[in-house]
Amino acid sequence: MATQRKPVPSVTIAEEPGILRQPRSVWAVFFACIIAFMxxxxxxxxxxxxxxxxxxSPSEVTLLFTSYNAVMAVAMLVTGVITSRIGMKRTLLSGIVIIAVFSALGGLSSGIWELVALRGGWGLGNALFVATALTAIVTLSNSGNAKAIILYEAAIGLGISVGPLIGGWLGAISWRGPFLGVATLMVIAFIGLTTLMPKSRSVQPVKKKSSLLDPFRALKHRSLLVLGITAALYNFGFFTLLAYSPFVLGLGEHGLGFVFLGWGVLLAITSVFMAPKLQRLFGTVGSMCLMLLLFALVLLAMGIWTSTQWVVIASVIVAGALLGNNNTLITTAVMNASPVERSTASAAYSFLRFLGGALAPFLAGQLAEHFNSSVPFYVGAVCVFVSVIYVWMNQAHIRHVDQAEAH
Known part of the structure; x- marks a missing residue:
């Protein structure tokens, strides 16, 4: 007599929610990020x-980026300490308030050095917001680290792409317009976060208070240190393009607005749609090296053909695609690089990242004044190319980020 087999119970595998199926608190931070990065x-x-x-002079005006990034770099070291004491939501709101106040004061200023100082205050607010926003989206998201990071990078891309268009329109009226416009948009972001984001303790209960030494301890992890130094070199090229190319394009406010609109649109699209495909094809580290190498070549082309307007315009726009991919790739790598808390890893990485962004704008202006307008792009290209060599030499320390992403 044949024994009757018992039916094997079916196993239902829970599918990870899609990138668009997020809690409303994630969308609140998302839209605030768009406004902040405008x-x-x-x-x-x-x-x-x-x-x-x-x-x-151009070198004095580029200090608007140097003071902004320098203050951001230092402030990144204390974001974890502040967040662990007042909570994620209050830190985000504090950053927004500081940005609104200093951007409004910048719009009312009367001299370049006053404006440079106020821009530094803006950087303090941005540090509190940016470092905490990434952690907030990753923590609140229900679709996994990778998709949460893509969402964060999409918000950055949208903000950066829409910003130049609005800046060109307001700037054509007065250079003060964009500063006052940012202050107004920050008020909208403040209202959105206040009403839509839950209380800090319901977002992420604080287990222990962070120390000022935590980011430095995090950098003892070789993987995080390698990615931080890579980002510093890469951001040298990034902010050379961002801060100095407007002076060689020979365009008015509207023209510059449209060029950087194209740059930002490609940055946003590639960060969301193309970066994940590159990760699947070549891995995070391999894709990052490819994007960095191509970006170095774009900067080199800008240096060779600085006086040819259409080449510089095309290079700026194409660079947006490369930067969008690389931003998502390197941020994903940082989140998977070390066993430290996400907020601490982000603070340590951002400290090194924005140091590169602080040095580049001022040095670009100085190099152009002492030599010629091509030299800043040559130096930026060399720095980005060195970042590729550095990653390649240290790939043994960061290879595991691909396994973590696959898992």
Whole structure:
């Protein structure tokens, strides 16, 4: 007599929610990120106008990026300490308030050095917001680290892409317009976060208070240190392009707005749709090296053909695609690089990242004044190319990020 087999119970595998199926708190932070990163693009089309109307040299105007990034770099070291004491939501709101106040004061300033100082205050607010926003989206998201990071990079891309268009339009009226525009948008972001984001303790209960030494301890992990130094070199090229190219394009506020609109649109699209495909094809580390190498070649082309307007315009726009891919790739790598908490890893990495962004703008202006307008792009290309060599030499320390991503 044949024994009757018992039916094997079916196993239901829970599918990871899609990138668009997020809690409303994630969307609140997402839209606040868009508005916050509009501030970066809003200012770019008005750099030549500021130089002209405030009787400042290009190297003095590029200090608007140097003070901003330098303060951001240092402030990143204390974001974890602040967040662990007042909570994620209050830290985000504090950052927004600081940005609104200093951008409004910048719009009312009367001299380049006053504006440079106020821009540094803006960087403090941005540090509190940016470092915490990434952690907030990753923590609140229900679709996994990779998709949460893509969502964060998409918000950055959208903010940066829309910012120049608005900045060009407001800047054509007055260079003060974009500064005052940022302050207004920050008020909207503050209202959105206040009403839609849950209380800090319901977002992420604080287990222990962070120390000022935590980011430095995190950098003892070789993988995080390698990615931080790579980002510093890469950001040298990034901010050379962002801060100095407006001075060689020879365009007005509207023209610069449209060029950087194209740059930002490609940055946003590639960060969401192309970066994940590159990860699957070549891995995170391999894709990152490819994007960095191509970006170095773009900067080299800008140096060779600096006086050919269409080449510089095309190079800026194409660079947006490369930067969008690389931003998502390197941020994903950082989140999977070390066993330290996400907020601490982000603070340590961002400290090194923005140091590179602080040095590049001022040095670009100085190199152009002492040599010629091609040299800043050559130096930026060399720095980005060195980052590729550095990653390749240290791939044994960061190879595991691909396994973590696959898992």
């Amino acid at each position: 501030g970066l693009g809003l200012v770019d089309p008005i750099l030549p106008a500021i130089a002209k109307q405030l009787d400042a």
